[in-house]
Amino acid sequence: xxxxxxxxxxxxxxxxxxxxNAWYERPAMLALAGEVTGRRILDAGCxxxxxxxxxxxxxxxxxxxxxxxxxxxxxxxRLGPDADLRVADLAxxxxxxDDAFDDVVSSLVLHYLQDWGPTLAEVRRVLVPxxxxxxxxxxxxxxxxxxxxxxxxxxxxATYQWSEDWTMGGHTTRLSFxxxxxxxxxxxxxxxxxxxTALHEPRPVPEARELYLEDFPILDTFPSYLFFVLxxx
Numbered sequence: 001x002x003x004x005x006x007x008x009x010x011x012x013x014x015x016x017x018x019x020x021n022a023w024y025e026r027p028a029m030l031a032l033a034g035e036v037t038g039r040r041i042l043d044a045g046c047x048x049x050x051x052x053x054x055x056x057x058x059x060x061x062x063x064x065x066x067x068x069x070x071x072x073x074x075x076x077x078r079l080g081p082d083a084d085l086r087v088a089d090l091a092x093x094x095x096x097x098d099d100a101f102d103d104v105v106s107s108l109v110l111h112y113l114q115d116w117g118p119t120l121a122e123v124r125r126v127l128v129p130x131x132x133x134x135x136x137x138x139x140x141x142x143x144x145x146x147x148x149x150x151x152x153x154x155x156x157x158a159t160y161q162w163s164e165d166w167t168m169g170g171h172t173t174r175l176s177f178x179x180x181x182x183x184x185x186x187x188x189x190x191x192x193x194x195x196x197t198a199l200h201e202p203r204p205v206p207e208a209r210e211l212y213l214e215d216f217p218i219l220d221t222f223p224s225y226l227f228f229v230l231x232x233x
Contacts, residue, residue, distance in 0.1 A: 008070035010168035012048035019204060019212045025136055025225055026051055028202035029107055032134050032229055036060040039102040042126065044090055044135075045109030049075035052083075055105070063101070065094070090119050099128045106135040108225070111177045114161070116185075120192035124232055133194060133230040139201070139223045143179045157181050185228070194230035201226060 015021045029051060033041075037059030043052045046064030048071055056062045056079070064079075065088035066072050072085050079085065088095055090106075091113055104123050113119055123133050144156045154160055159180040165172050189196060201223040209216045 008048070008068060008074055010171065012071065012074050014168060015047060016050060019208055019215055019219065020224065021050075023208035023211070024202065024204040024219060025107055026054065027205050028200065028225075028227060029105060029134060029136060030054055030058075031202075032198070032200060032227060033058075033103065033105065036103070040100065042094075042096070042101045042104045044104055044106040044123070046075055046085070047071050047107075049078045049083075049085075051105065051107055053078055060103075063096075065090075090122075091115075092118075094122045094126055096126045098125055100126045101131060102128055103132045103134065106133075108136055108138070110135055111137040111179070112175075114159075114178050116188040117192065120188060120194070124193050127232040129232060131232045132197075133189075133232065134228070135230075136225045136227045137185070138177065138179065139226045140179055140181055140185075142222065142224050143177075147179075154179075159184055182226075185226075189228065189230055193233055195233050196228065197231050198229035199226065200229070 033055065036055055039060050041055055041060045041062050043055070043062055043064040046052050046066050049064060052062045052064045052075065063084040064075055065086050066075070067087065067089045069087050072087060075085050076083060086095055090109060104127060110116060110119065127133065140156070143162070144154060147154050147162065159178060161176055161178050163174055163176040165174050186196060202225070204216060204219050
């Protein structure tokens with residue numbers, strides 16, 4: 001998993017207001033979640049807690065996990081000392097009993113993992129039968145096109161690792177991701193005992209158009225993220 005401890009503050013600030021997060025990914029995730037009042041939700045890879053806060057404001061009972069202790073400290077500042085926040089790596093077993101949650105949400109996390117199998121099995125275990133798993137990842141075609149434009153042409157049908165340097169708050173970290181074709185994603189989730197109820201390729205919210213005059217038209221005409229809504233069978 002990625003190590004965000006070194007630039008937790010800068011990353012949280014970027015996530016709070018950026019076009020990609022505040023005006024694109026997070027609104028789409030909340031729309032897909034729909035009515036959540038009274039639902040027990042695990043925010044898997046919660047970061048500094050903006051999605052957890054929004055779900056809690058809508059009446060959900062939210063638990064958050066993240067691999068970065070530094071970024072969880074920021075989540076505690078936002079959500080309060082009584083918030084259920086735990087350090088946990090999604091590549092490892094989750095610290096919860098079976099059937100603990102009605103929903104699991106995970107924003108832009110699974111593309112850090114080479115093998116989805118163990119993570120999906122754990123998510124399935126902690127969900128009640130019929131519970132939902134909503135997650136977003138880098139859109140595989142968007143990543144593949146980017147790499148074709150900037151270097152050797154990768155095989156879309158392969159699962160391959162790629163890396164880039166992120167600089168925030170004067171700190172540079174090299175992050176690594178795994179790009180996989182759509183069929184590899186659907187095969188993995190169905191093998192783990194999930195039924196796909198929706199695939200979503202959102203647009204940014206229209207209100208962002210005037211704030212991001214250059215970037216909005218690109219994002220509004222070609223997807224950057226892909227969203228899954230799954231049901232635990």
